[in-house]
Amino acid sequence: MSGVTRRQEQVLDFIAGELRAGKRTPTYDEICAHLGLKSRSSAHYLVAFLIEAGRLRKVGTRELQLVGGAEDHLRAVLEALSRTSGSSLPAVRRAQEFLEGRPMPTFHVIPYAGAA
Incomplete structure (x- = not known):
């Protein structure tokens, strides 16, 4: 903390x-x-x-x-994952970077081609 x-x-x-x-x-x-x-x-x-x-x-x-429930929960999940092989997953690394204050990458939503 x-x-x-x-x-x-x-x-x-x-x-x-x-x-x-x-x-x-x-x-x-x-x-x-x-x-x-x-x-x-x-x-x-x-x-x-x-x-x-x-x-x-x-x-x-x-x-x-x-x-601070959501951030604390995320920290607890990441701490648990750090004790397993899950800490090498890209999503885990991005979440750790987010908690360290680094900006998250932006994602663009591409509409489904069949949508009206």
């Missing part, structure tokens, strides 16, 4: 795991306990940064929502 520290990534992974398991957003105390943080203000700072960075979104007064 680019743009976040290792600790911020750990917080995001913990929150994401709880939400994906169908649980509620963890409290600052639960984040502290899970990561071994000593103060709730540290957990608050880490969560606030993730909100500011656009990785989490506040919903209501207490709940959080993950942001």
Whole structure:
């Protein structure tokens, strides 16, 4: 994950795991306990940064929502493929280039000759 520290990534992974398991957003105390943080203000700072960075979104007064689903999903798929022979496929290489910020090639749609 680019743009976040290792600790911020750990917080995001913990929150994401709880939400994906169908649980509620963890409290600052639960984040502290899970990561071994000593103060709730540290957990608050880490969560606030993730909100500011656009990785989490506040919903209501207490709940959080993950942001960036499609890109994160693509990264996870590419990571899984990198452990197999699928990483050599041209489509995989193009997707990795897209995530690195390189422009995607343009495709032109040619109408079917029989179409009216």
